[in-house]
Amino acid sequence: MTYDKHYYDGTWQSSTGGETIAVISSATEQEVARVPRGTAEDVDRAVKAARRGFESWRRLPVEERAQWLEKLSAAMKTRVPRIAEAIAHEVGTAIGFATKVQAEFPIMMIGMNAKFIRETKLEEELGNSLVIKEPIGVVGCVTPWNYPLHQVVCKIAPALAAGCAVVLKPAEMAPLSALMLADAAHEIGLPKGVLNVVSGSGRVVGEAIVAHPDVDMVSFTGSLQAGRRIASVAGEGIKKVCLELGGKSAFVVLDDAPFDKAIPAGVNNCMQNSGQTCSAWTRMLVPRSRHDEAVEFAKGQLAKLTLGDPFDKNTRLGPLASAAQRDSVLGFIEQGKKEGATVVAGGGKPANLPTGFYVEPTIFAHVDNKMTIAQEEIFGPVLAIIPYGSEADAIAIANDSQYGLAGGVWGGTNERALEVAKQLRTGQVDINGGRFNALAPFGGYKKSGIGREIGPLAIEEYFQLKSIQR
Numbered sequence: 420m421t422y423d424k425h426y427y428d429g430t431w432q433s434s435t436g437g438e439t440i441a442v443i444s445s446a447t448e449q450e451v452a453r454v455p456r457g458t459a460e461d462v463d464r465a466v467k468a469a470r471r472g473f474e475s476w477r478r479l480p481v482e483e484r485a486q487w488l489e490k491l492s493a494a495m496k497t498r499v500p501r502i503a504e505a506i507a508h509e510v511g512t513a514i515g516f517a518t519k520v521q522a523e524f525p526i527m528m529i530g531m532n533a534k535f536i537r538e539t540k541l542e543e544e545l546g547n548s549l550v551i552k553e554p555i556g557v558v559g560c561v562t563p564w565n566y567p568l569h570q571v572v573c574k575i576a577p578a579l580a581a582g583c584a585v586v587l588k589p590a591e592m593a594p595l596s597a598l599m600l601a602d603a604a605h606e607i608g609l610p611k612g613v614l615n616v617v618s619g620s621g622r623v624v625g626e627a628i629v630a631h632p633d634v635d636m637v638s639f640t641g642s643l644q645a646g647r648r649i650a651s652v653a654g655e656g657i658k659k660v661c662l663e664l665g666g667k668s669a670f671v672v673l674d675d676a677p678f679d680k681a682i683p684a685g686v687n688n689c690m691q692n693s694g695q696t697c698s699a700w701t702r703m704l705v706p707r708s709r710h711d712e713a714v715e716f717a718k719g720q721l722a723k724l725t726l727g728d729p730f731d732k733n734t735r736l737g738p739l740a741s742a743a744q745r746d747s748v749l750g751f752i753e754q755g756k757k758e759g760a761t762v763v764a765g766g767g768k769p770a771n772l773p774t775g776f777y778v779e780p781t782i783f784a785h786v787d788n789k790m791t792i793a794q795e796e797i798f799g800p801v802l803a804i805i806p807y808g809s810e811a812d813a814i815a816i817a818n819d820s821q822y823g824l825a826g827g828v829w830g831g832t833n834e835r836a837l838e839v840a841k842q843l844r845t846g847q848v849d850i851n852g853g854r855f856n857a858l859a860p861f862g863g864y865k866k867s868g869i870g871r872e873i874g875p876l877a878i879e880e881y882f883q884l885k886s887i888q889r
């Protein structure tokens with residue numbers, strides 16, 4: 420599975436640098452592919468192609484753009500097994516979850532954006548003005564490795580639907596599904612310059628995209644640290660930015676919640692994709708009087724989540740994406756122990772899995788919200804159970820975070836859970852087991868980001884407004 424070229428201007432293009440990046444399997448630690456290490460020159464060529472592509476793409480009738488998205492979605496469907504396999508290697512995602520959540524779901528979202536743009540009102544009369552939504556222009560998209568295709572689709576599908584052209588840089592650790600997307604675009608004959616993909620490092624390719632004078636907007640998903648840098652470089656160019664950054668989401672279990680349902684749901688949420696999920700509920704807030712009961716339920720659920728080879732159908736949790744990610748997570752676990760939290764499950768490397776970047780799913784109990792493991796995004800299979808006194812304390816603890824991306828509340832009634840949910844400073848909250856909704860906007864309060872993705876409202880990010888008075 421090797422891609423030796425970038426994709427821009429409607430064709431596969433050799434990199435001007437000639438160097439490549441190895442893609443490593445998180446399970447076997449072996450190289451599974453190589454992709455080009457792009458240069459600023461590659462980016463410049465791709466942005467110029469996007470600018471040309473934009474001029475004709477934005478003029479296409481909405482219906483035609485919608486049909487292109489449907490064709491792209493159909494072409495991607497034939498690639499599901501290959502995408503799932505690539506992501507199981509790159510990220511360590513268990514193959515069943517990789518197939519459904521990492522491949523099928525984003526492919527469906529491409530098609531959903533066709534419907535969203537058909538239903539978007541592009542003109543509105545306001546007094547003597549005609550207010551028109553126009554596509555913002557060339558969008559630079561920079562994405563992370565944990566849900567590699569999903570994060571790409573969250574940006575490119577609404578951007579293309581709105582009439583923008585895109586230059587995408589996928590994560591260096593997980594670039595293969597983005598290149599398969601380019602392959603699908605090429606196969607269906609998507610107009611040239613509309614979707615352009617340059618692989619490479621954040622420092623070189625990512626920064627060149629963000630700083631390029633012909634890029635009108637930057638949509639970034641990744642760490643807070645990189646988001647800060649990107650926002651400041653984009654700020655120099657007075658570019659719009661959309662930032663989807665980290666999280667340290669709280670799951671508030673109220674004293675009248677059914678623990679047998681709530682606690683397992685909280686554990687599953689935290690451990691999904693081996694904890695490499697920005698919206699994971701990594702802090703579980705439980706009433707102090709029921710702390711030990713919560714720990715027992717949590718341990719019981721964790722024991723059901725088999726750790727192992729991502730290609731084994733019985734595996735629920737695979738390895739972490741890289742050696743660096745594994746070492747970082749193990750470092751946080753040691754810090755938790757040092758700061759006095761109690762390990763009640765896991766806590767290190769599994770002895771039976773010597774090859775692959777595995778970390779035991781780990782539960783800490785008696786965690787204080789001031790501890791490092793309750794404040795920093797660990798991005799691994801680590802749950803912190805935090806006892807609280809009153810409901811007001813629970814809300815204060817949940818909000819005592821620099822992040823505000825997601826969260827959950829489970830109470831004896833929906834009404835009580837809803838009242839608590841309204842007081843959480845975070846972009847999404849699921850109450851009493853509320854399911855993920857592909858129409859709901861997703862994004863962060865506070866340092867979790869700026870802007871929203873997913874659903875019909877995400878398209879709005881890619882418009883600018885023009886007022887014509889008459």
Ligand code: NAD
Binds near residue numbers: 649
């Ligand atoms: P990262 O910030 O290291 O990298 C993300 C992307 O940015 C990569 O493609 C990288 O090459 C690029 N990049 C890095 N520095 C850059 C720079 N200076 N200029 C331009 N591009 C640059 O993040 P990661 O390790 O790939 O992903 C994990 C992080 O992503 C976590 O913090 C996680 O919470 C966050 N995340 C957020 C969401 C969300 O929707 N809010 C979703 C998934 C992941």
